[in-house]
Amino acid sequence: MIKRSILPNGITVVTERMPQVKSVSIGVWLKEGSRDETEAHNGIHHFLEHMMFKGTTSRSARRIAREIDSLGGGLDAFTEKENLGFFAKVLDEHLPRVTVLLADIVLNSLLKKQDIDRERGVILEEISMLQDNPEALIHDLFINAFWENHPLGRPILGTLDTVAKFDRDVLKEYFEQGFVPDNMLITAAGNLRHEQVLELIARYFTLQGSANKKERIPPKGVFTIKLHNKKELEQVHLCLGTKSLHYNHQDRYSCYLMNLMLGGSISSRLFQNIRERKGLAYSIFSYLSHHVDAGYLAIYAGTSKNNGRKVIKLILDEIKKLKSQLVKDKELRLFKDRLKGSLMLGLESTTSRMANLARQMIYFGRCFTLDEILAGVEEVRTEDISKIAHFLFDQRQLSLVALGDVERFKIKEEELVC
Numbered sequence: 001m002i003k004r005s006i007l008p009n010g011i012t013v014v015t016e017r018m019p020q021v022k023s024v025s026i027g028v029w030l031k032e033g034s035r036d037e038t039e040a041h042n043g044i045h046h047f048l049e050h051m052m053f054k055g056t057t058s059r060s061a062r063r064i065a066r067e068i069d070s071l072g073g074g075l076d077a078f079t080e081k082e083n084l085g086f087f088a089k090v091l092d093e094h095l096p097r098v099t100v101l102l103a104d105i106v107l108n109s110l111l112k113k114q115d116i117d118r119e120r121g122v123i124l125e126e127i128s129m130l131q132d133n134p135e136a137l138i139h140d141l142f143i144n145a146f147w148e149n150h151p152l153g154r155p156i157l158g159t160l161d162t163v164a165k166f167d168r169d170v171l172k173e174y175f176e177q178g179f180v181p182d183n184m185l186i187t188a189a190g191n192l193r194h195e196q197v198l199e200l201i202a203r204y205f206t207l208q209g210s211a212n213k214k215e216r217i218p219p220k221g222v223f224t225i226k227l228h229n230k231k232e233l234e235q236v237h238l239c240l241g242t243k244s245l246h247y248n249h250q251d252r253y254s255c256y257l258m259n260l261m262l263g264g265s266i267s268s269r270l271f272q273n274i275r276e277r278k279g280l281a282y283s284i285f286s287y288l289s290h291h292v293d294a295g296y297l298a299i300y301a302g303t304s305k306n307n308g309r310k311v312i313k314l315i316l317d318e319i320k321k322l323k324s325q326l327v328k329d330k331e332l333r334l335f336k337d338r339l340k341g342s343l344m345l346g347l348e349s350t351t352s353r354m355a356n357l358a359r360q361m362i363y364f365g366r367c368f369t370l371d372e373i374l375a376g377v378e379e380v381r382t383e384d385i386s387k388i389a390h391f392l393f394d395q396r397q398l399s400l401v402a403l404g405d406v407e408r409f410k411i412k413e414e415e416l417v418c
Helices: 044-051 059-072 092-108 111-130 134-144 160-165 168-178 196-203 254-263 269-277 308-324 329-345 350-364 370-378 381-392
Strands: 002-006 013-015 021-031 074-079 086-092 184-190 223-231 236-243 284-290 297-303 399-404
Touching: 002 196, 013 196, 013 350, 013 370, 021 092, 021 297, 021 350, 044 074, 044 086, 059 074, 059 092, 074 184, 086 092, 086 254, 086 350, 111 134, 111 160, 111 168, 111 350, 134 223, 134 236, 134 399, 184 350, 236 308, 254 269, 254 284, 254 297, 254 308, 254 329, 254 370, 269 284, 269 297, 269 308, 269 381, 297 308, 308 381, 329 370, 329 381
Parallel strands: 013 184, 223 399
Antiparallel strands: 002 013, 021 086, 021 184, 074 086, 236 297, 236 399, 284 297
């Protein structure tokens, strides 16, 4: 059973009781992320994520690590474009102790200068590591080109230049402005009682204040061709994409299914045709990225420099087929079962349930039951797939970013029209 309460100080608390398990996962979510940063401060939420584990007014970094180990649990954090999360998973009997630990980490970070300087080096290495991984880097390059000059197009990690300039004053400013009650959401799932969680949060999360809401302007897709020449790479890495739906769009289930058919699974048309039948790529897939007011669909392929144009043409051919030919009932059934299975298996752990509660509250303002979600999948018809394909691929060119030995890679905008 899912329950929701708002504490007197403004913190929203959502829980889901799972009496069949012996664990509890609890997460503290900040309802802002890298898109809410200025260009000069790009990467500061990710930096703050790192700093939360470096010591508090009552615990050293070493003690934090030892304490979570002594509970036999796990503690982690992540930064996304629109939120920042800290979460832990422990045995249900340790819920009070881990709540105290999370509250201390989130509310009482020291942000010591020597820790900031040390962690800066770690994050700079993290950014450099990404630069050395072309299969990961291509996606940052794509979104930077597609949502050019928009906060959603900037990397979550920040850049070497921005991270090098962060000091304690700016970190403290973002910390104090962000970690306020009405900007926070706490979710928990597992063998728990809602009243118990409420009591713990009220006791240990005693902060006050309200957030200065940051204005969010929706991005506009830039349909362009960007070639990044890296002669030393054996492969050419391609990323093509177009606009997609925001999180709460009424046609989201049609979009999920169309993406699975196109390139979102090993049964997809792109994987079966380009990898399995023609052997032109080891890795090829499509994926969706949704945000509160925008989204995009991207297609990735890694291939030889001699086969790049051929792979692009085959991708465009599959898109055109999705638009021009109705999907058969048998194929739609296959991908409905695939999506439903993925959704159900993805909610088997307390951590996934806890995270699901948070995302639904952040993006939908309510929590959906699994039955509601599965019913939404079942309502999609074959004509809906064609309809969403036409909406996304509406005769304009796709945006293309290529990374590799592309000095002689010539392609015109009109060749990317689908």
